[in-house]
Amino acid sequence: MSNVAIAEPAEARQVTSPVITNESTAMLTMIQRAATDPAFDADKMQKMMEMYERHTDRTAAAAFNAAMVRAQAEIGPVFRDKFNAQTSSSYAALESIDRKISPVYTAHCFSLSFGTGDSALVGHIRTLCDCMHEAGHTKQYHVDLPIDSAGIKGSVNKTGVHAAGSTFSYARRYLTMMIFNVVLTNEDDDGNGANNSQDPPSEPVITAGQAAQLDALLKKCTPVLQENFAAKYGCAANVYKSEFDAVSARITKSASRPQE
Known part of the structure; x- marks a missing residue:
């Protein structure tokens, strides 16, 4: 995905910085004091650490959810800018989706990391996506898709490497749209559609x-x-x-x- 340098909105930065709350600070101070006391029970120390970790995990998840709400509120529809002659239909390319939405979700401190895993379905590839937030919470998504080795008529038209690459690209596009609830549109809303003769008609x-x-x-x-x-x-x-x-x-x- 492309890296876009943008100015981060102040309101986004205020709520998505690493989560340090008054309650977290108080709990951490209490743990630090207990750690310096030789008479303090080790089991109690372990329970205090576990309680602190649960608290920080919940706080990070809450920050993740709040930032996702704001990001999705700012992400608008993405224009279908490509045409598939085999299916006689239009679609939005991965690079078009990334160009439209990555400035928004990175401003709200999200990042995406893709990988693969084992699929339970024969002839399928599992694509994984870790959606990570600056506050420390990560949510993993996945999709299992059949290997894209054949054309619309069923005849094989790709090598194994090309088929896997095509499936992976397709899955990345699908997962990115799913994570941020991206809607596709037939009308270009960037303000240039009406004057750009290269854009396909809506x-x-x-x-x-x-x-x-x-x-x-x-x-x-x-x-x-x-x-x-x-x-x-x-x-x-x-x-x-x-x-x-x-x-x-x-x-x-x-x-x-x-x-x-």
Whole structure:
């Protein structure tokens, strides 16, 4: 991901600095005094340290949650700036998502670190993401995705290395959107869309009723299909009207199959 140097808002810095509260200071002072007393019981010292660690963990988690609320309030929709000719659909590239949201979440003292793990699903790759906050709390997310080795017609079109790289890139995009609740849009809200001839034309999305119809069908589909749908669209409301018939037909076909 790109590193963007920005000025951090004062209000963000005030609440996301390393968590030192009056209560924490008082507890730490008490522990320090007890440590200098040769007669103080070692078991009691251990319990005091455990109590202090639980307190700091809870405080750091609270700071993480509060900063996440502020970050998501500032992150706006991301424009679908790429077109997939195989699926005849638009999507937002990972670099576009990063360029739009990383200045916001880093200003609120978050950072992301990606890795891989063992997936319980055959033929899948598990991608991990540690969302870390300056106050000391970390929350881990993961997604299992099938290895992207074949094209839309099912024929193999990538080497093993390229397939793994494609899957990992796809998972990073999906996880980043999921962590910060990123919504994709068909309209460029950066103020340049109307005057930039290189931007693809916006398309209307489906109605609320059509979105509800797709959501009902998705509940009957496999978890893998649901994850792939979420990674591509975010939610059913983001499906283009021009795509509705084709998407509905594919999901209906999958939903009608017996689920093991």
